[in-house]
Amino acid sequence: MAVKTDDVHPNTASRQPLDRLDRKILSTLVEDATQSYAELGRKVGLSAPAVHERVKRLKRTGVIRKIAALIDGEAVDKNLLAFVHVDTSGWGKTPELLAVAEHPEVEEIHTVAGDTCLLLKVRARDARALEGLLARIxxxxxxxxxxxxxxxSTYLERPPQPAHSVSWPVLEKWQANAGVSSQP
Amino acid sequence: MAVKTDDVHPNTASRQPLDRLDRKILSTLVEDATQSYAELGRKVGLSAPAVHERVKRLKRTGVIRKIAALIDGEAVDKNLLAFVHVDTSGWGKTPELLAVAEHPEVEEIHTVAGDTCLLLKVRARDARALEGLLARIxxxxxxxxxxxxxxxSTYLERPPQPAHSVSWPVLEKWQANAGVSSQP
DNA sequence: ATAGTGGCCGAATGAAATTCGGCTACAACA
DNA sequence: TGTTGTAGCCGAATTTCATTCGGCCACTAT
Known part of the structure; x- marks a missing residue:
């Protein structure tokens, strides 16, 4: 699967409603984007050029944002994961605050409704690195x-799925610890 | 890039320390996993078969968990994103509670240190869907x-990066709203 | 009715993944 | 200090796959 990312330009405007085949394609590609178009076509019931065309459209309209490698954070010296709530006096969307996005440790920044303004997800090397980030904040x-x-400990961590997608395997340590069953 | 996901079996045990080339490969693949091995090799200074070998190893050892399509949640009827803190009386890792992992709306489940036990990330169709999930919890x-x-609103949302990786482009709406500058 | 259009298919072409054999550098060991 | 083994790299060869092309069918609107 070499769905070139070059032509991914979120023309969010011209988005058509996704039919069942699109969703099936998405579900499959979210699980594994390395399969061939022929294989993908067999799963959804289309020919290779047909799925190719659909995937191109999904990328062009920004439904598929990118094809990427998902890596294990702990394998690359990111052992600390934390969520940071930030309270501000004004409405906290100042450039100084949002500039924390430049730190690769910061994976998410949201404004939220609740008793706090900003919510960050941070994956850092260790507590010291988090401390440095907090200092900057x-x-x-x-x-x-x-x-x-x-x-x-993290029991589940998966990227967004289309509705009715197959589920990401629950992490082994989770199963070991809690013995959760696999189906509802 | 057809780094077949078939042979991704996290042999986490036999993990070697990653050298600079590995990190460069990871950084590149996190940005775009559709480039050819030849292209990748040119960027990191290796031949195509050499990077191929390294990528296979990274997958075998679970550093690369999967090659996946990252999709726009809003494009697939997931308009509501929420973080849910769950307080429990005991130590909340009961199978009943963890079984919420079966809902595709639940993207993350962590136990955390702080004034709460469990922290969930949920991406659902609407408030009603979230309500249903809360009811189950x-x-x-x-x-x-x-x-x-x-x-x-979300200003930044990107997957884990290796240290010293190039940064994910800040979402356009964020830039428009806040005028954040691009470099530290 | 009929021209236009969108979406599909099969075949053909070109590019890329993957394999293979050999080479070099380094380490363990006698 | 020589020697054997090994890890990692390269270039060439092979095979698989992405991508393109022409044509067909179904549906829509004029």
Missing amino acids: YSAPGVIATRSYVVL | YSAPGVIATRSYVVL
Whole structure:
């Protein structure tokens, strides 16, 4: 599968509703984007050129944002995962605060409704690296407080799925620890 | 790039320390896994078969978990993103609670250190779907309370990066809203 | 009715993955 | 210090696959 990413330009505007075949294609590609178009076509009931055309459209309209390698954070010296809530006095979308996006440790930044303004997901080498990041956050004007939730263990972590997709295998350690059953 | 996912079997045990070339390969593949081995080899300074061999090893040892399509959640009827904190009386890793992993809306489940036990990331169709999920969570024994943080807008959302990787482009709406600059 | 269009197929072509044999550099060991 | 083994690399060869092309069918609107 060499769905070239070159032509991925989110023409979000011209988006058609996705039919059942599109969803099936997406489900399959979310699980594994390395299969051939022939194989993919066999799974969804189309010829290789037909799925090729559909995948191109899905990429052109930005439904498929990219084809990427998903890596194990712990394997690349990112052992600490934390969620950081940031409270600000004003409405916290200052450039100084949002500039934390430049740190590769910061994986997500959201504004949320609730008792806090900003919510960050941070994957860092260790506590010291997190501390440095928090220091930078506090240095931004208007920041009143932060609350960090340090992840002890992760039981599930998967990218967005289309509705009715097959499920990501629950991590082994999770199964070992909790003996969760596999079907509802 | 057809790094077949078939042979991805996380032999986490036999992991060698990653050298600079491995990291460069990872950085590149995290950005775009559709490039050819020849292209990849040119970027990191190796021949195509050489990078092929390295990528196979990275997959075999589980550093690369999978090659996947990253899709736009909003394009597939997942308009609501929320983080849910779950407080439990006991130590909340009961099978009943963890069984929410079967819902494709649940993207992440972590246990955290802080004033809560469990932290979920949920991407659902709408508030009603979230409500249904919360109902299921409350039905689990030992659940005392939940606090949901509904995401208003997302400014950054990217998968884990190897250290010193190039950064994911900040979402356009973020730039438009906040005018964040691109370099530290 | 009929021209236009979107989406599909099978075959053909070109590019890329994957394999293979050999080479070099380094390490363990006698 | 020589020697054997091994890990990792390269270039060439093979095979598989992405991608293109022409034609067909079904549906729509004029």
